[in-house]
Amino acid sequence: MACYRNVDVVEPFPSGLISRFVILLVFLSTSFPVCDSEGISPERCLIWGPGLNPDTVLPVRYFFIQAVDSKGENLTLSPGKDTFKVKIGSLDTNEYLRIHVPPPLDRGDGSFLLRYRLYSTAHKGLKIQVSYKDAAVANSPYTIQGPVHHEYCDCPEPDASVWQSVMQCPADDRQILDDFKSFPTIDLQHLRQEVPHRFSNRGGLIHYAIINNHVYRRTLGKYTDFKMFSDEILLSLTRKVRVPDVEFYINVGDWPLETKTSAAVPILSWCGSTDTRDIVLPTYEVTHSTLETLRGVTNDLLSVQGNTGNFDTPEQNSPQFMSSSLVYFCLCYKLLNFLIEYLSLKEIALKLQLAGLNYVGMYFYTERQTGQPTQHADMELVPQLDDHTAACRCERNSYKEETDVKDEL
Numbered sequence: 237m238a239c240y241r242n243v244d245v246v247e248p249f250p251s252g253l254i255s256r257f258v259i260l261l262v263f264l265s266t267s268f269p270v271c272d273s274e275g276i277s278p279e280r281c282l283i284w285g286p287g288l289n290p291d292t293v294l295p296v297r298y299f300f301i302q303a304v305d306s307k308g309e310n311l312t313l314s315p316g317k318d319t320f321k322v323k324i325g326s327l328d329t330n331e332y333l334r335i336h337v338p339p340p341l342d343r344g345d346g347s348f349l350l351r352y353r354l355y356s357t358a359h360k361g362l363k364i365q366v367s368y369k370d371a372a373v374a375n376s377p378y379t380i381q382g383p384v385h386h387e388y389c390d391c392p393e394p395d396a397s398v399w400q401s402v403m404q405c406p407a408d409d410r411q412i413l414d415d416f417k418s419f420p421t422i423d424l425q426h427l428r429q430e431v432p433h434r435f436s437n438r439g440g441l442i443h444y445a446i447i448n449n450h451v452y453r454r455t456l457g458k459y460t461d462f463k464m465f466s467d468e469i470l471l472s473l474t475r476k477v478r479v480p481d482v483e484f485y486i487n488v489g490d491w492p493l494e495t496k497t498s499a500a501v502p503i504l505s506w507c508g509s510t511d512t513r514d515i516v517l518p519t520y521e522v523t524h525s526t527l528e529t530l531r532g533v534t535n536d537l538l539s540v541q542g543n544t545g546n547f548d549t550p551e552q553n554s555p556q557f558m559s560s561s562l563v564y565f566c567l568c569y570k571l572l573n574f575l576i577e578y579l580s581l582k583e584i585a586l587k588l589q590l591a592g593l594n595y596v597g598m599y600f601y602t603e604r605q606t607g608q609p610t611q612h613a614d615m616e617l618v619p620q621l622d623d624h625t626a627a628c629r630c631e632r633n634s635y636k637e638e639t640d641v642k643d644e645l
Protein backbone atom coordinates (compact mmCIF):
# COMPACT_ATOMS: atom_id res chain seq x y z
CA MET A 237 0.00 0.00 0.00
CA ALA A 238 1.32 3.37 -0.94
CA CYS A 239 0.46 6.78 0.48
CA TYR A 240 -1.99 7.39 -2.31
CA ARG A 241 -5.03 5.19 -2.36
CA ASN A 242 -5.89 4.27 -5.90
CA VAL A 243 -9.51 5.30 -6.24
CA ASP A 244 -10.04 3.38 -9.50
CA VAL A 245 -9.73 0.08 -7.68
CA VAL A 246 -12.98 0.74 -5.87
CA GLU A 247 -15.57 -0.26 -8.45
CA PRO A 248 -19.08 1.05 -7.97
CA PHE A 249 -20.93 -1.90 -6.42
CA PRO A 250 -24.68 -2.05 -6.78
CA SER A 251 -25.24 -3.72 -3.46
CA GLY A 252 -25.71 -1.37 -0.56
CA LEU A 253 -24.19 -3.91 1.77
CA ILE A 254 -20.97 -4.11 -0.22
CA SER A 255 -20.68 -0.36 -0.57
CA ARG A 256 -21.17 0.00 3.17
CA PHE A 257 -18.42 -2.57 3.56
CA VAL A 258 -16.20 -0.57 1.22
CA ILE A 259 -16.95 2.58 3.17
CA LEU A 260 -15.99 0.75 6.34
CA LEU A 261 -12.74 -0.38 4.74
CA VAL A 262 -11.95 3.14 3.56
CA PHE A 263 -12.76 4.42 7.00
CA LEU A 264 -10.44 1.83 8.56
CA SER A 265 -7.61 2.63 6.22
CA THR A 266 -7.93 6.39 6.70
CA SER A 267 -7.80 5.98 10.43
CA PHE A 268 -4.13 4.96 10.17
CA PRO A 269 -2.39 8.30 9.75
CA VAL A 270 1.05 6.86 9.09
CA CYS A 271 1.04 5.18 5.74
CA ASP A 272 3.21 2.29 4.85
CA SER A 273 6.51 3.46 3.48
CA GLU A 274 7.18 0.49 1.20
CA GLY A 275 6.57 2.79 -1.73
CA ILE A 276 9.65 4.89 -1.03
CA SER A 277 12.34 4.70 -3.64
CA PRO A 278 15.54 5.75 -1.87
CA GLU A 279 17.43 6.72 -5.01
CA ARG A 280 14.57 8.90 -6.27
CA CYS A 281 14.26 10.82 -3.01
CA LEU A 282 15.51 14.39 -3.02
CA ILE A 283 18.04 16.02 -0.72
CA TRP A 284 18.88 19.72 -0.86
CA GLY A 285 19.66 22.69 1.30
CA PRO A 286 22.38 25.03 2.57
CA GLY A 287 23.68 22.40 5.00
CA LEU A 288 25.33 20.65 2.04
CA ASN A 289 27.38 23.74 1.20
CA PRO A 290 30.55 24.05 3.30
CA ASP A 291 30.59 27.85 2.97
CA THR A 292 27.16 28.48 4.42
CA VAL A 293 28.26 28.95 8.00
CA LEU A 294 25.24 28.94 10.28
CA PRO A 295 24.89 28.15 13.98
CA VAL A 296 22.72 25.21 12.99
CA ARG A 297 23.13 23.92 9.47
CA TYR A 298 20.22 22.25 7.79
CA PHE A 299 19.02 20.45 4.71
CA PHE A 300 15.81 18.84 3.54
CA ILE A 301 14.89 15.31 2.52
CA GLN A 302 11.85 14.74 0.31
CA ALA A 303 10.45 11.19 0.26
CA VAL A 304 9.64 10.07 -3.29
CA ASP A 305 7.86 6.86 -4.27
CA SER A 306 8.84 4.38 -6.95
CA LYS A 307 6.68 6.21 -9.49
CA GLY A 308 8.75 9.33 -8.96
CA GLU A 309 5.99 11.14 -7.11
CA ASN A 310 6.59 13.10 -3.95
CA LEU A 311 4.98 11.68 -0.86
CA THR A 312 2.63 14.25 0.59
CA LEU A 313 2.00 12.51 3.90
CA SER A 314 4.47 11.41 6.50
CA PRO A 315 5.95 7.99 5.84
CA GLY A 316 6.78 7.75 9.56
CA LYS A 317 9.17 9.75 11.65
CA ASP A 318 11.96 7.15 11.65
CA THR A 319 12.00 6.68 7.90
CA PHE A 320 15.45 8.15 7.26
CA LYS A 321 18.68 7.78 9.21
CA VAL A 322 21.45 10.33 8.94
CA LYS A 323 25.09 9.93 9.96
CA ILE A 324 27.57 12.78 9.76
CA GLY A 325 31.27 12.45 10.43
CA SER A 326 34.62 13.93 9.56
CA LEU A 327 36.29 12.98 6.27
CA ASP A 328 39.48 12.76 8.28
CA THR A 329 39.22 9.65 10.40
CA ASN A 330 41.90 11.04 12.75
CA GLU A 331 39.99 14.24 13.41
CA TYR A 332 37.83 14.32 16.50
CA LEU A 333 34.74 16.20 15.45
CA ARG A 334 32.26 17.50 17.96
CA ILE A 335 28.89 17.49 16.27
CA HIS A 336 25.27 17.13 17.24
CA VAL A 337 22.88 15.48 14.76
CA PRO A 338 19.33 15.08 16.04
CA PRO A 339 17.12 12.66 14.06
CA PRO A 340 15.42 14.16 10.99
CA LEU A 341 12.35 16.21 11.85
CA ASP A 342 9.21 14.87 10.25
CA ARG A 343 7.42 17.83 8.67
CA GLY A 344 4.31 15.71 8.14
CA ASP A 345 4.12 16.37 4.40
CA GLY A 346 6.51 13.77 3.07
CA SER A 347 9.55 15.92 3.74
CA PHE A 348 12.04 16.02 6.57
CA LEU A 349 14.33 18.64 8.00
CA LEU A 350 17.76 17.55 9.10
CA ARG A 351 19.72 19.87 11.35
CA TYR A 352 23.24 19.53 12.60
CA ARG A 353 25.37 21.66 14.82
CA LEU A 354 29.13 21.65 14.58
CA TYR A 355 31.00 22.40 17.80
CA SER A 356 34.34 22.26 16.06
CA THR A 357 35.59 22.86 12.55
CA ALA A 358 35.89 19.93 10.16
CA HIS A 359 39.14 20.89 8.47
CA LYS A 360 39.22 18.18 5.84
CA GLY A 361 35.47 18.02 5.42
CA LEU A 362 32.31 16.12 6.24
CA LYS A 363 30.75 12.91 5.05
CA ILE A 364 26.96 12.91 5.24
CA GLN A 365 25.21 9.56 4.90
CA VAL A 366 21.46 9.40 4.54
CA SER A 367 19.87 5.96 4.50
CA TYR A 368 16.44 4.43 4.15
CA LYS A 369 16.38 0.97 5.66
CA ASP A 370 19.90 0.07 4.56
CA ALA A 371 19.87 1.75 1.18
CA ALA A 372 21.59 5.03 0.35
CA VAL A 373 19.18 7.90 -0.26
CA ALA A 374 19.47 10.23 -3.27
CA ASN A 375 23.19 10.84 -3.91
CA SER A 376 24.27 9.79 -0.45
CA PRO A 377 26.98 9.70 0.80
CA TYR A 378 27.61 13.43 0.38
CA THR A 379 31.18 14.64 0.61
CA ILE A 380 31.45 18.21 1.83
CA GLN A 381 34.97 19.44 1.19
CA GLY A 382 36.48 21.28 4.12
CA PRO A 383 37.18 23.41 5.86
CA VAL A 384 33.66 23.37 7.23
CA HIS A 385 33.79 26.05 9.89
CA HIS A 386 31.69 25.98 13.01
CA GLU A 387 29.72 28.95 14.34
CA TYR A 388 32.38 30.24 16.74
CA CYS A 389 35.26 30.01 14.30
CA ASP A 390 36.28 33.60 13.62
CA CYS A 391 36.85 33.42 9.89
CA PRO A 392 35.10 36.16 7.94
CA GLU A 393 34.76 35.97 4.18
CA PRO A 394 36.56 39.12 3.02
CA ASP A 395 34.37 39.63 -0.03
CA ALA A 396 30.83 40.38 1.07
CA SER A 397 29.40 39.78 -2.40
CA VAL A 398 30.85 36.25 -2.35
CA TRP A 399 29.32 35.68 1.06
CA GLN A 400 25.94 36.99 -0.03
CA SER A 401 25.86 34.75 -3.06
CA VAL A 402 26.90 31.69 -1.05
CA MET A 403 24.14 32.46 1.43
CA GLN A 404 21.75 33.07 -1.48
CA CYS A 405 20.57 36.16 0.30
CA PRO A 406 17.12 37.24 -0.85
CA ALA A 407 16.62 40.43 -2.86
CA ASP A 408 16.46 43.76 -1.10
CA ASP A 409 13.84 43.89 1.55
CA ARG A 410 11.12 46.50 0.96
CA GLN A 411 11.08 47.44 4.59
CA ILE A 412 14.78 48.31 4.58
CA LEU A 413 14.50 50.34 1.39
CA ASP A 414 11.55 52.27 2.82
CA ASP A 415 13.22 52.84 6.17
CA PHE A 416 16.27 54.35 4.53
CA LYS A 417 14.34 56.75 2.30
CA SER A 418 14.37 59.31 5.10
CA PHE A 419 18.15 59.24 5.28
CA PRO A 420 19.85 60.06 1.99
CA THR A 421 22.94 61.01 3.97
CA ILE A 422 24.15 60.11 7.43
CA ASP A 423 26.61 62.59 8.85
CA LEU A 424 28.44 60.81 11.65
CA GLN A 425 29.52 63.98 13.36
CA HIS A 426 25.95 65.22 13.55
CA LEU A 427 24.75 61.77 14.64
CA ARG A 428 27.22 61.63 17.55
CA GLN A 429 25.95 64.95 18.92
CA GLU A 430 22.28 64.68 18.19
CA VAL A 431 21.47 61.12 19.28
CA PRO A 432 22.98 61.18 22.80
CA HIS A 433 21.61 64.69 23.32
CA ARG A 434 18.04 63.78 22.45
CA PHE A 435 17.76 60.15 23.48
CA SER A 436 20.31 59.10 26.10
CA ASN A 437 17.79 59.45 28.93
CA ARG A 438 15.14 57.45 27.12
CA GLY A 439 16.09 54.00 28.31
CA GLY A 440 18.42 51.84 26.32
CA LEU A 441 20.65 53.11 23.59
CA ILE A 442 23.81 51.38 22.41
CA HIS A 443 26.40 53.20 20.35
CA TYR A 444 28.38 50.85 18.09
CA ALA A 445 31.33 51.26 15.80
CA ILE A 446 32.57 48.42 13.65
CA ILE A 447 36.12 49.18 12.59
CA ASN A 448 38.31 46.73 10.76
CA ASN A 449 35.66 44.10 11.46
CA HIS A 450 36.01 44.54 15.23
CA VAL A 451 32.95 45.52 17.25
CA TYR A 452 33.18 48.42 19.73
CA ARG A 453 30.37 49.83 21.83
CA ARG A 454 29.29 52.05 24.67
CA THR A 455 25.94 52.17 26.39
CA LEU A 456 23.75 55.21 27.03
CA GLY A 457 20.84 54.96 29.44
CA LYS A 458 19.84 52.68 32.27
CA TYR A 459 18.26 49.73 30.54
CA THR A 460 20.86 48.37 28.24
CA ASP A 461 20.93 44.67 29.16
CA PHE A 462 19.47 43.79 25.79
CA LYS A 463 22.81 44.73 24.29
CA MET A 464 23.57 41.03 24.60
CA PHE A 465 21.29 40.49 21.63
CA SER A 466 22.90 43.10 19.45
CA ASP A 467 26.40 42.12 20.60
CA GLU A 468 25.87 38.51 19.79
CA ILE A 469 24.37 39.17 16.38
CA LEU A 470 27.14 41.59 15.42
CA LEU A 471 29.85 39.24 16.65
CA SER A 472 28.30 36.37 14.76
CA LEU A 473 28.03 38.45 11.61
CA THR A 474 31.64 39.66 11.78
CA ARG A 475 32.84 36.06 12.19
CA LYS A 476 31.12 35.19 8.91
CA VAL A 477 31.72 38.17 6.68
CA ARG A 478 33.85 41.25 6.66
CA VAL A 479 31.54 44.14 7.49
CA PRO A 480 32.42 47.61 6.16
CA ASP A 481 33.46 50.22 8.76
CA VAL A 482 30.27 51.67 10.14
CA GLU A 483 29.00 53.57 13.17
CA PHE A 484 25.41 53.57 14.42
CA TYR A 485 23.03 53.58 17.37
CA ILE A 486 20.72 50.75 18.36
CA ASN A 487 17.70 51.39 20.53
CA VAL A 488 17.19 48.31 22.68
CA GLY A 489 14.13 49.73 24.41
CA ASP A 490 10.75 48.45 23.33
CA TRP A 491 9.48 51.66 21.81
CA PRO A 492 10.66 53.48 18.67
CA LEU A 493 12.35 56.82 19.34
CA GLU A 494 12.60 59.14 16.38
CA THR A 495 9.38 61.07 15.78
CA LYS A 496 10.78 64.03 13.84
CA THR A 497 9.83 64.09 10.22
CA SER A 498 12.45 66.59 9.15
CA ALA A 499 16.06 66.42 10.28
CA ALA A 500 15.41 62.94 11.64
CA VAL A 501 18.37 60.88 12.82
CA PRO A 502 18.69 57.20 11.95
CA ILE A 503 18.35 54.87 14.90
CA LEU A 504 18.14 51.12 14.57
CA SER A 505 15.31 49.69 16.65
CA TRP A 506 13.74 46.33 17.32
CA CYS A 507 10.40 47.93 16.74
CA GLY A 508 8.92 50.59 14.55
CA SER A 509 5.68 52.31 13.71
CA THR A 510 4.34 54.26 10.79
CA ASP A 511 4.81 57.62 12.51
CA THR A 512 8.41 57.09 13.61
CA ARG A 513 11.60 57.06 11.56
CA ASP A 514 13.47 54.29 13.34
CA ILE A 515 15.10 51.76 11.06
CA VAL A 516 13.56 48.49 12.03
CA LEU A 517 15.80 45.54 12.74
CA PRO A 518 14.43 42.09 11.99
CA THR A 519 11.87 41.39 14.67
CA TYR A 520 12.73 40.65 18.21
CA GLU A 521 11.20 37.16 18.18
CA VAL A 522 13.33 36.20 15.23
CA THR A 523 16.35 37.68 16.97
CA HIS A 524 15.58 35.73 20.06
CA SER A 525 15.21 32.46 18.17
CA THR A 526 18.40 33.15 16.24
CA LEU A 527 20.24 33.67 19.49
CA GLU A 528 18.85 30.49 20.94
CA THR A 529 19.98 28.78 17.79
CA LEU A 530 23.42 30.24 18.44
CA ARG A 531 23.44 29.13 22.02
CA GLY A 532 22.15 25.63 21.45
CA VAL A 533 18.78 25.81 23.09
CA THR A 534 16.72 23.08 21.46
CA ASN A 535 13.50 25.02 21.05
CA ASP A 536 14.85 27.09 18.22
CA LEU A 537 13.53 28.28 14.91
CA LEU A 538 14.53 25.15 13.13
CA SER A 539 13.34 22.59 15.62
CA VAL A 540 9.90 24.06 15.99
CA GLN A 541 9.17 23.15 12.38
CA GLY A 542 8.77 19.53 13.37
CA ASN A 543 6.14 20.52 15.83
CA THR A 544 3.58 21.26 13.15
CA GLY A 545 0.76 21.42 15.66
CA ASN A 546 1.94 24.86 16.73
CA PHE A 547 2.62 26.08 13.25
CA ASP A 548 -0.43 26.82 11.27
CA THR A 549 0.06 30.41 10.19
CA PRO A 550 1.09 30.67 6.53
CA GLU A 551 4.24 32.66 7.20
CA GLN A 552 5.47 30.08 9.66
CA ASN A 553 5.13 27.42 6.99
CA SER A 554 6.82 29.53 4.34
CA PRO A 555 10.30 28.80 2.99
CA GLN A 556 11.25 32.18 4.46
CA PHE A 557 10.57 30.98 7.93
CA MET A 558 12.43 27.74 7.29
CA SER A 559 15.55 29.56 6.45
CA SER A 560 15.04 32.45 8.80
CA SER A 561 18.37 32.18 10.55
CA LEU A 562 20.05 32.39 7.17
CA VAL A 563 17.85 35.27 6.05
CA TYR A 564 18.45 36.97 9.35
CA PHE A 565 22.20 37.21 8.83
CA CYS A 566 21.61 38.46 5.30
CA LEU A 567 19.28 41.19 6.54
CA CYS A 568 21.65 42.29 9.26
CA TYR A 569 24.50 42.57 6.79
CA LYS A 570 22.34 44.50 4.30
CA LEU A 571 21.17 46.87 6.96
CA LEU A 572 24.71 47.74 8.00
CA ASN A 573 25.74 48.14 4.40
CA PHE A 574 22.80 50.44 3.72
CA LEU A 575 24.05 52.70 6.47
CA ILE A 576 27.18 53.16 4.42
CA GLU A 577 26.00 53.52 0.88
CA TYR A 578 23.06 54.00 -1.40
CA LEU A 579 21.83 51.36 -3.71
CA SER A 580 24.05 52.08 -6.66
CA LEU A 581 22.41 53.84 -9.56
CA LYS A 582 23.72 51.03 -11.70
CA GLU A 583 21.54 48.58 -9.85
CA ILE A 584 18.57 50.89 -10.14
CA ALA A 585 19.19 51.15 -13.88
CA LEU A 586 19.34 47.40 -14.14
CA LYS A 587 16.04 47.09 -12.34
CA LEU A 588 14.44 49.64 -14.66
CA GLN A 589 15.72 47.70 -17.63
CA LEU A 590 14.30 44.50 -16.24
CA ALA A 591 10.99 46.29 -15.91
CA GLY A 592 11.19 47.14 -19.61
CA LEU A 593 12.25 50.77 -19.13
CA ASN A 594 15.39 52.18 -20.63
CA TYR A 595 17.66 54.24 -18.53
CA VAL A 596 20.68 55.95 -19.99
CA GLY A 597 22.95 57.93 -17.79
CA MET A 598 25.99 57.88 -15.62
CA TYR A 599 26.15 55.46 -12.78
CA PHE A 600 27.65 56.21 -9.41
CA TYR A 601 27.99 54.69 -6.07
CA THR A 602 26.87 57.26 -3.56
CA GLU A 603 28.17 57.22 -0.06
CA ARG A 604 25.51 57.66 2.54
CA GLN A 605 27.70 57.72 5.60
CA THR A 606 29.93 60.79 5.78
CA GLY A 607 32.74 60.96 8.29
CA GLN A 608 35.02 58.23 9.55
CA PRO A 609 33.64 55.60 11.95
CA THR A 610 35.63 56.09 15.15
CA GLN A 611 36.10 54.36 18.45
CA HIS A 612 34.58 56.85 20.91
CA ALA A 613 36.58 57.35 24.13
CA ASP A 614 33.98 55.41 26.16
CA MET A 615 33.72 52.53 23.73
CA GLU A 616 35.10 49.13 24.57
CA LEU A 617 35.92 46.25 22.31
CA VAL A 618 33.32 43.49 22.34
CA PRO A 619 35.64 40.52 21.98
CA GLN A 620 35.06 37.32 20.09
CA LEU A 621 35.24 34.15 22.15
CA ASP A 622 38.81 33.11 22.66
CA ASP A 623 38.51 29.71 24.33
CA HIS A 624 38.41 26.12 23.11
CA THR A 625 34.89 26.57 21.74
CA ALA A 626 36.27 29.01 19.19
CA ALA A 627 39.41 27.07 18.28
CA CYS A 628 39.91 26.64 14.55
CA ARG A 629 42.30 27.43 11.76
CA CYS A 630 40.76 30.09 9.60
CA GLU A 631 41.51 28.85 6.13
CA ARG A 632 40.51 31.18 3.38
CA ASN A 633 42.64 31.44 0.30
CA SER A 634 41.95 35.10 -0.16
CA TYR A 635 41.84 36.13 3.48
CA LYS A 636 43.78 39.29 4.23
CA GLU A 637 43.26 41.28 7.40
CA GLU A 638 43.61 44.65 5.71
CA THR A 639 41.69 44.03 2.49
CA ASP A 640 39.76 47.12 1.65
CA VAL A 641 36.42 45.89 0.43
CA LYS A 642 35.61 49.21 -1.18
CA ASP A 643 38.59 49.04 -3.56
CA GLU A 644 36.53 47.45 -6.26
CA LEU A 645 34.41 50.58 -6.58
Ligand SMILES: *[C@@H]1O[C@H](CO)[C@@H](O)[C@H](O)[C@H]1NC(C)=O
Binds near residue numbers: 282309
Ligand atom coordinates in the same frame (compact mmCIF):
# COMPACT_ATOMS: atom_id res chain seq x y z
C1 LIG B 1 8.74 17.33 -5.14
O1 LIG B 1 9.27 18.05 -4.06
C2 LIG B 1 10.35 18.89 -4.39
C3 LIG B 1 10.86 19.48 -3.12
O2 LIG B 1 9.86 20.08 -2.37
C4 LIG B 1 9.89 19.94 -5.36
O3 LIG B 1 10.98 20.77 -5.72
C5 LIG B 1 9.35 19.25 -6.60
O4 LIG B 1 8.85 20.21 -7.47
C6 LIG B 1 8.24 18.27 -6.21
N1 LIG B 1 7.86 17.55 -7.38
C7 LIG B 1 6.60 17.44 -7.77
C8 LIG B 1 6.38 16.63 -8.98
O5 LIG B 1 5.70 17.98 -7.15
